[in-house]
Amino acid sequence: MAPLFANSLFQDLTQLFTEADDYDVKIEVGEGTEKETFKAHSVILRARSPYFKTALSSTWVKKVDDVVIFSKPNISPRVFRKILRYIYTGEFSLIEDNVQDNMMEEDDDDLLTEDDNSLMEDDIQDILLDLLLAADELALVELVKYMEEYIITYERDWVQENLANIFTTASQYESFTRLWKYFCGEILAQQPNTLFNSSYFLSLAKSTLLEFIGRDDLDIEEVEIWENLIKWACDQIPKIDRDVNQFTQSDLKELGNRLKDFIPLIRFFNISKEGYLSKIQPYEEILPDDLKNELKNFFESDNGSPPEGHLPPRVPVLQTVPDSVIINNKQLILIGSWIDSLDNDDSRFNLLNDAYDFYLLLRGSRDGMGIKPFHTLCLYKGPTLVVIKVKGTNQIIGGYNPDSWSKTGGSKAKDSFIFSLGKDKSFDNIILSRIEYDKIAISNSSNSLGFEDLKWFNGKYHKSNFKKQIMENPDDDFIIEDYEVFRVVKCS
Template identity: 30%
Template sequence: MSMDIVDLKPSLLEDLKKLYKNLEKDNNNDYNVTIKVEQKSFRAHSVILKLRSGYFRNLINNEIRRMANMFNRRITLEISDINSEVFASCLKYIYTGEFSLQEDNDFLFDLFIAAETLKLIDMKLVEQLERFYLVREATPPPNALPPRTPRRLKRNISTYSTRSPTEPTTPTEPRLQRKNTLAKVPIVVNRPSIRIKPISSIINIRQMKRISHWIDRVESGDNNNDFFLLAKGTWDSMTKIKFHNLCDNKGPTLILARIDNTNDIIGGYNPHSWTSSNQWIGSTESFIFSFKSESREGIDDINFSRINNPNAAIFDGDSNLDVGFGSDLSLFSGEYKHVHYQRRIMNCDTFTIKELEVFQIRKNIRTA
């Protein structure tokens, strides 16, 4: 007796797409997860999230264990490390296997980071984004993110759409196809050249990229700096002695601080090593800045200032004095004055730091 096998993949994919579209309807109650990202809320189904994302599988399992009567209550999750627009693209991909490349390069970069953060099971999204960056006339340097996509390539490519969220890929054919087909090119695993280990809990990826551009004195383009965490902690736990034990003689550093009460973010870049010398360090490359708390996910509301008096750019105090950027930003004493840097970055003269992070900055040197 023979048995006919019906391929349900096309109809299953269509059903998943309908399920995704129904999530947006106001009268839809067929969901059991609410995900809060920035000021937006997204609806979803735990079974889909757990199957498609390793990140959500762990998060939901932990939440279920914590909750009582789980079948009678919806699960609420909060995500703070991903932009809401980027997350919307990730959620669409989880349900439909589709994502668009008609976005600017900053958005695609953030989408790449988010896909890895969410640990999408089949990782097609990560691989497709890597391929998108790797399609260029010249062979990219090893272990480096290729330059931004040429305009002519961006005109020729509109959207990738995987055949099915569960269908395996066969990346063997070196060709690029249009919408509704899976792009098949050899996988070359290159990670973005900006690396933050671990990712800052004070600022986001986009803000970190902007700071990297400031360091290089460019408006846009590749990120040529690696960020390695040296120190992280609350203000009560971060003493001057600990700061110098962890951060002295480490080369260029970036200091980030969150201010108590306002949650505004301040920081500064020292292109030289901290050495506890109790001397002024001259520099033309140092800068200080602030981000408003309500603009943490944006990059426009910024107060940025380069040094005006290079001879007094950095004060390299020891554990008995202070570390600071000119006479302007004294971190441990919590004082700000507009003296040696070009622009004012704060409206107050005193502040209390709530949280502090210090990153070592290393140039990501690429070899041809």
């Protein structure tokens, strides 16, 4: 068997990369003050990149003194530096860059900064998408797969913060199918308004939007999907005034052409009569005649029924928790993110932070509404979540106790909080209220059991030790319709 000397080969290629002896290519990257020139070897570039293999063999490449001058103004220097190291050495690091100055033109030395040579993690997030796009443009398939996997595995918070941008950008590239379709797409299906309300929505490609609207698991009212489609269609070129009362016949015809492929994907028969009359009927001229007649028969008749073959309702992935009659998975994930972000007093929904399991200990309507069942089933169980449905208002309130419930005393429980999830699933009226510093949070006394501000057995809310008011009045009486207690366990 022939011996392998991979280490020495790697060292030689690294030296060739850093010293650039006998280079025959200069690659100008970036623009303006961000422009830099890198020296390289055409034989390495052609062997490692199908893009360069084609580009450098073209007759139109510019040469000066037998050196090819190549320009890539759309790629930034710090992105290209990482990619060039990968091309030469097969080594790719998102954190460290140890490129010697002589890889660049001598008069460009002053452009190097400490950030260029050692990018910290926050800086890396600024160029993640640029790295992915550049690797794809240069046909570096292995690197594209690595970057895609890295983003999905390690940059979930960044994805959540930039979800609409990543989805919109990545969907334009066949190479990024897993990232946009099976990762971002599944997240957006559970929070579609993140996309619909973003600045990227109106520029979304028709093919991408068709695929998204065709999903059976979108967690949004059907009439809202229709409204957003109208908004998108009107904004395409040439633009159409969104005021339906100002539409001309030409406008209606153009709108119909833009939406004809979307119309079969809309679950019209799952829209309320009020929604149909106010949101669908004004646009009925763009609907096919048979659909128009079916909708009239269905909505204008007291006993109307949907026609055979109509699309069934969408079924969101995050449905009601099997062990709960009050709260759903999306709300639990939100609460889990509050538990996991102890210094974050922000009630924004982080879908990716599914870090806890919730095990039902007690349901009032099943096990009894009094203190005795609570003592029997919930004491000394570790961290718990209490959720309460208020009778007559459907408001969902509750709290998190990071300590075990007991029969006596109180606890400051510095990581505890109480909350209101509002009266619906819109996530528009959520209130998170953390405990004030060094204040009593939990009362274990039988005559005042509960959170210091929220004594649910007594039906009393009094704003005192927690930071924010979670009910309409600072002193509020309420009646429990039902309540549940969950044991909270961090996922391993």
